[in-house]
Amino acid sequence: xxxxxxxxxxxxxxxxxxxxxxxxxxxxxxxxxxxxxxxxxxxxxxxxxxxxxxxxxxxxxxxxxxxxxxxxxxxxxxxxxxxxxxxxxxxxxxxxxxxxxxxxxxxxxxxxxxxxxxxxxxxxxxxxxxxxxxxxxxxxxxxxxxxxxxxxxxxxxxxx
Amino acid sequence: xxxxxxxxxxxxxxxxxxxxxxxxxxxxxxxxxxxxxxxxxxxxxxxxxxxxxxxxxxxxxxxxxxxxxxxxxxxxxxxxxxxxxxxxxxxxxxxxxxxxxxxxxxxxxxxxxxxxxxxxxxxxxxxxxxxxxxxxxxxx
Numbered sequence: 001x002x003x004x005x006x007x008x009x010x011x012x013x014x015x016x017x018x019x020x021x022x023x024x025x026x027x028x029x030x031x032x033x034x035x036x037x038x039x040x041x042x043x044x045x046x047x048x049x050x051x052x053x054x055x056x057x058x059x060x061x062x063x064x065x066x067x068x069x070x071x072x073x074x075x076x077x078x079x080x081x082x083x084x085x086x087x088x089x090x091x092x093x094x095x096x097x098x099x100x101x102x103x104x105x106x107x108x109x110x111x112x113x114x115x116x117x118x119x120x121x122x123x124x125x126x127x128x129x130x131x132x133x134x135x136x137x138x139x140x141x142x143x144x145x146x147x148x149x150x151x152x153x154x155x156x157x158x159x160x
Numbered sequence: 161x162x163x164x165x166x167x168x169x170x171x172x173x174x175x176x177x178x179x180x181x182x183x184x185x186x187x188x189x190x191x192x193x194x195x196x197x198x199x200x201x202x203x204x205x206x207x208x209x210x211x212x213x214x215x216x217x218x219x220x221x222x223x224x225x226x227x228x229x230x231x232x233x234x235x236x237x238x239x240x241x242x243x244x245x246x247x248x249x250x251x252x253x254x255x256x257x258x259x260x261x262x263x264x265x266x267x268x269x270x271x272x273x274x275x276x277x278x279x280x281x282x283x284x285x286x287x288x289x290x291x292x293x294x295x296x297x298x299x300x
Contacts, residue, residue: 007180014187021190029186032229033179040178040225048166085223086258094265103270110262111274115252117224124224127232129298135289136245140252143281150277151270 039123046119068157071101072108072148079112080141083119104152111147115140181226189233201239209243210283217250227251241297242290249282 014022093106116137117124124133152158201209213234220227227248235244254275263271 004176004180007183010184010187014191022187025187025190026183027186028189029183030179032186033182036182036225036229044167044171048163052162052166083223086255086261090258090261090265093262097266103266106266107270107274110266111278114224114255114258115249115278120224120228124228127228128235132289132293132297135293136248139285139289140249143249143278143285146281147274147277150273154269154273 036123036126039126042122068102068105068152071105072145072152075105075108075148076112076116076141076144079109079114079144080116080118080137082113083117084113086114089113102152102157103155104148104157107151108144108148111144112141115144178225182229185226185229185233188230189237192237201234201237201243209240210246210286213243213247214250214254214279217247217252218254218256220251220255224248224252240290241294242286245289246283246286249286250279253278253282 011022011026014025089110093110096106097103118137121133121137124136128136149158200212216230217227220230230251231244231248234247235241239247259271262274
């Protein structure tokens with residue numbers, strides 16, 4: 001909602017400043033949106049299917065207790081696969097934390113969720129090519145793992 | 161059945177955000193002169209260009225799907241590949257609305273540790289990725 005208001009305000013300001021530029025910008029933006037729409041639909045269908053197939057309590061059960069390094073790896077994998085907005089992911093992280101899931105596991109999940117995108121790969125490939133998309137996602141996965149390790153170090157979770 | 165319901169919900173969310181995001185991107189492209197971005201973000205623009213993209217990443221709204229077209233626009237406007245890569249990283253690491261959510265649910269120390277680890281790693285790796293792939297990319 002706020003986003004819509006911000007956008008409308010920007011359009012009005014831009015229009016007041018320069019009609020031609022604004023129209024060109026609107027046209028360009030809409031064209032770009034239509035170009036990306038097919039890849040977007042594929043991503044949405046895959047994400048919905050994946051979320052529907054995984055039972056909800058399986059996620060929290062497999063992330064707490066047991067081997068925390070394995071759980072962190074699961075977090076990395078889940079975060080790389082999932083597509084969800086921050087206003088869902090962080091409340092979820094808070095819930096998991098309350099259930100005793102270590103910070104390093106939560107960080108592995110939220111960090112890879114934001115940085116790595118397997119389902120958005122087709123879109124990234126379309127913009128920058130396969131090689132770049134592959135390298136950037138791999139590097140981001142490594143960074144997420146290092147962030148998780150740093151969390152484990154700072155919060156004293158590395159040793160059981 | 162459940163898939164359909166989730167799909168409808170996800171579609172609704174995307175329908176509310178993405179058209180706005182793309183309109184903002186379109187306006188950004190219409191207003192921001194290539195020369196300005198080149199000066200701040202081009203090859204040989206120096207370390208200050210990384211400050212610019214961290215700032216830009218911080219104010220990016222929405223998920224990676226929104227950052228990708230912005231990054232593509234930057235690249236087409238003449239920004240260096242390493243800087244474009246740094247922008248993608250920064251938009252994933254230090255988006256302001258996301259950070260606010262994170263700090264309120266997981267605590268400020270969590271956010272500080274993540275920033276202190278991820279930002280230097282993003283900057284270092286972006287320089288590496290940019291140098292390695294610069295000459296092997298298709299023209300934008």
